[in-house]
Amino acid sequence: MAKALMFMGTGSDVGKSLIVAGLCRALANRGLKVAPFKPQNMSNNAAVTADGGEIGRAQALQARASRREPITAMNPVLLKPELETGSQVVVRGQRVASMTARTYWNERGKLLPEVIDAFHELAADVDFVIVEGAGSASEVNLRRNDIANFGFAQAADIPVVLVGDIHRGGVIASVVGTFAVVAPADAKRIRASLINKFQGDPSLFADGIAFLAQKTGVPCFGPVPWFTDAGKLPAEDVLALADYTSDKSGALTIAVPQLPRIANFDDLDPLRAEPGVNLVLVAPGQAIPRNADLIILPGSKATRSDMAALRANGWDIDIIAHHRAGDKIIGICGGYQMLGRSIADPDGIEGTPGTTEGLGLLDVETVLSPVKQLRVERAIHLGSGTAIAGYHMHMGVTQGPDIARPFAHVAGMNEGAVSADGRVQGTYLHGLFAADDFRRAVLGNVASPDFAYEASIDTTLDALAAHLEHHIDIDALLGLAEPVRLD
Known part of the structure; x- marks a missing residue:
């Protein structure tokens, strides 16, 4: 039975995509079958899939990290901005409409069954599904009809790891603040936090790790040092x-x-x-x-x-x-x-x-x-x-x-x-x-x-997996994953 674990961020660009890609390659290197999943993505950097659709570029890279062909189930809803207030809506790889942001916000809940079906399709064929959230987990103003973050996590009944970016500053407040502002039922779904993009002496953040664990009631993993070769991998945003x-x-x-x-x-x-x-x-x-x-x-x-x-x-x-x-x-x-x-x-x-x-x-x-x-x-x-x-x-x-x-x-x-x-x-x-x-x-x-460009991508993915293996207790982190209910 497949297990799943979801990574949400305290904000955009905290490094969720890279963390998921590195974990996918680490698991694949251990001989496990793994697949990435992002319920909803917004990007004009897309990739064509083996089954004739399109998904976000980050999910295509994560599929490569997993040593799997990219398929539309890995990113069932893709929003491609066309105007300042609207986007092309792509569902299971195919364009279905162009909508304003407000129209999509009102209608997106109808796509949740499609998202859950895609998630279950992946889970039926792997040992692990590593899920990536979108944007910030604390956008409580967007919680209604949500299919990208806690709305999906609650519907799929899977645990969450909250990722914070220390490079921006204020990471302790952003992690603790997320627990404070989201609904209690959503906060209860967060099983750990993870501190990313650290620069300097990691021992200097030891008290921060202890404080976060005490204040949130869940373990804190990391800090994960800045991965200097990140720029060698295709970017999405x-x-x-x-x-x-x-x-x-x-x-x-x-x-x-x-x-x-x-x-x-x-x-x-x-x-x-x-x-x-x-x-x-x-x-x-x-x-x-x-x-x-x-x-x-x-x-x-x-x-x-x-x-x-x-x-x-x-x-x-x-x-x-x-x-x-x-x-x-x-x-x-x-x-x-x-x-x-x-x-x-x-x-x-x-x-x-x-x-x-x-x-x-x-x-x-x-x-x-x-x-x-x-x-x-x-x-x-x-x-x-x-x-x-x-x-x-x-x-x-x-x-x-x-x-x-x-x-x-x-x-x-x-x-x-x-x-x-x-x-x-x-x-x-x-x-x-x-x-x-x-x-x-x-x-x-x-x-x-x-x-050789293509060979350099795989070399960098292996280096990313080794980077995470060195700085995170991956066994303990993945021990938080729970079996996927396919009913």
């Missing part, structure tokens, strides 16, 4: 973009405009990790560096809106000047659409129906459609003959003369487009730079011949 620019005097500079609705930015992770590449994420209000050797237009959750933001920042002028100077541009998914002549949204999928003028660097036009294409793909890049393992995740059809010069072949079919001069390329393929040979073909002599 846009908060990670604050420190995303690499500060290297590399021989090649790649500039990426930080669009307001940037999506699937983990496409850039392999480039950021390359020793000889200086990846510059261009913040709003800043100019795209004139010394950039390559500009990449990334994916977007709201292409027309981000196209307007691109113009408002003057990035369109920078991109056109970059092209006139003879330099190269690659557009991925929404970025590919922006490189064309126009993006039409006759059905109002992304907002008000209408058409937005693109950059006109590719002779193609895009019409958005309500059918989302979600596929894991294997492709051949025609410019270099190298293999790409990626995925499609987009809503729209792109046509025009430049598709006669495809970016790649997928199952013998043309994919993407290349300009007549060969310096502008567009593709719907996400994950393409993780392919070492393709990345080396794009970067030329700058690419390290010894750097």
Whole structure:
């Protein structure tokens, strides 16, 4: 019978995702069958699953840590922000609607049976399910109809570990305060706390550990020191973009405009990790560096809106000047659409129906459609003959003369487009730079011949598992897990 344990946070970005990933790999390394689970996630950084849907990027990484294929049951509800007040709602991997925050808040309770079914589906096939909560456990104003934190924990009848981030300061107050403000029945479900992201001498927090145990009545695990290699793993939250620019005097500079609705930015992770590449994420209000050797237009959750933001920042002028100077541009998914002549949204999928003028660097036009294409793909890049393992995740059809010069072949079919001069390329393929040979073909002599991106992810996950094994009594922590009731 599977056992389950849930990790909630005193706030967002306390390191829950990393803790869950590390525990999944630690258990897998012990020969146990383990699966990650997050009832509800909010992220525009998503991954395509083996069963043809999409889930949050963090759950895909946790699945990899578990040495399992990602499936939609691991993240049954995914919210993908489209506007300031609304999101696309994805249930079991498929888009079902776009809702305002208030509408979703009122309706989300109806999704709880779907969430419980997905949880039970995972539990039927593993020894452990490691569950991750969302945001802060103490958001009592959002408790009604909750399916992400205590609402799920109570419905599934599973114990909780509360994770606090000492790096922010005030961790003792945040842990004790969570116990104080949540409902007594919810507080009773918390079986331990865990202190994360510690820097310095851990012995200096010994009194803090004792105080927390005395004040909350449950054991406190940790502190877990800061995991210095965390930045080598794919990030899910846009908060990670604050420190995303690499500060290297590399021989090649790649500039990426930080669009307001940037999506699937983990496409850039392999480039950021390359020793000889200086990846510059261009913040709003800043100019795209004139010394950039390559500009990449990334994916977007709201292409027309981000196209307007691109113009408002003057990035369109920078991109056109970059092209006139003879330099190269690659557009991925929404970025590919922006490189064309126009993006039409006759059905109002992304907002008000209408058409937005693109950059006109590719002779193609895009019409958005309500059918989302979600596929894991294997492709051949025609410019270099190298293999790409990626995925499609987009809503729209792109046509025009430049598709006669495809970016790649997928199952013998043309994919993407290349300009007549060969310096502008567009593709719907996400994950393409993780392919070492393709990345080396794009970067030329700058690419390290010894750097293997995919292998580096597994090496880092093993290091994360060893880090947790060293600093936490994992046997005692997992001893808090309880059997899953499948009735």
